[in-house]
Amino acid sequence: xxxxxxxxxxxxxxxxxxxxxxxxxxxxxxxxxxxxxxxxxxxxxxxxxxxxxxxxxxxxxxxxxxxxxxxxxxxxxxxxxxxxxxxxxxxxxxxxxxxxxxxxxxxxxxxxxxx
Amino acid sequence: xxxxxxxxxxxxxxxxxxxxxxxxxxxxxxxxxxxxxxxxxxxxxxxxxxxxxxxxxxxxxxxxxxxxxxxxxxxxxxxxxxxxxxxxxxxxxxxxxxxxxxxxxxxxxxxxxx
Numbered sequence: 001x002x003x004x005x006x007x008x009x010x011x012x013x014x015x016x017x018x019x020x021x022x023x024x025x026x027x028x029x030x031x032x033x034x035x036x037x038x039x040x041x042x043x044x045x046x047x048x049x050x051x052x053x054x055x056x057x058x059x060x061x062x063x064x065x066x067x068x069x070x071x072x073x074x075x076x077x078x079x080x081x082x083x084x085x086x087x088x089x090x091x092x093x094x095x096x097x098x099x100x101x102x103x104x105x106x107x108x109x110x111x112x113x114x115x
Numbered sequence: 116x117x118x119x120x121x122x123x124x125x126x127x128x129x130x131x132x133x134x135x136x137x138x139x140x141x142x143x144x145x146x147x148x149x150x151x152x153x154x155x156x157x158x159x160x161x162x163x164x165x166x167x168x169x170x171x172x173x174x175x176x177x178x179x180x181x182x183x184x185x186x187x188x189x190x191x192x193x194x195x196x197x198x199x200x201x202x203x204x205x206x207x208x209x210x211x212x213x214x215x216x217x218x219x220x221x222x223x224x225x226x227x228x229x
Contacts, residue, residue, distance in 0.1 A: 004158075006158070031213070031214070032213070032214040034217075041222075041224070042221070042222070043204060043219045043220065043221045043222050044159070044204070044219045046216075046217070046218075049211075049214070049216070093158045093159070095158075097214050097215060103161060104149070104161065104208075104215065104217060105161075106151075106158035106159050106160065107158050108157055108158050109156070109157060109158045111156070
């Protein structure tokens with residue numbers, strides 16, 4: 001089946017630094033990718049919808065200047081957490097819609113820890 | 116606003132038993148209802164899905180029952196196995212201009228004990 005690769009799987013950074021997370025669709029082109037945030041033992045919260053070649057659409061309450069999303073190609077979307085703080089520590093997951101079924105494929109997630 | 120409500124929050128089932136997870140939705144515009152399975156530290160994976168014009172869908176040990184009038188749907192896992200221990204999320208999606216926008220339930224942590 002289709003695969004979505006997410007990198008890095010784990011990242012630890014100091015407060016105030018920026019962190020970039022990559023999401024790649026490996027065997028299909030994804031016009032639309034999605035970024036989620038998941039807190040421990042909680043559901044996935046949609047942060048933004050990333051469209052290739054255009055600006056991302058952010059959900060209410062998500063700071064677009066804090067969470068920069070770039071969808072430069074049909075196979076790559078990146079999420080940059082700028083000036084990270086401990087409260088940004090979370091599990092970030094991307095997904096891409098692809099294939100003839102339009103099924104949503106998820107990446108393995110990226111665990112961000114901000115010290 | 117929680118558009119998809121899921122219960123129970125956690126579930127313990129004996130090996131070989133039936134696991135049942137229930138979900139209810141509010142928005143009648145939802146047109147696709149997938150279930151996802153998530154293991155710790157991993158992203159969710161699609162388990163089974165149904166569209167509202169069908170009342171039941173079965174794939175192996177997994178069955179979705181769908182009640183459109185009640186706006187409810189459920190996942191049944193027959194002959195539950197320890198390997199089924201995971202968190203399960205129901206979801207509902209709607210076509211938003213060429214892509215499916217998915218709303219997730221709150222999740223059910225299933226533990227199957229030997």
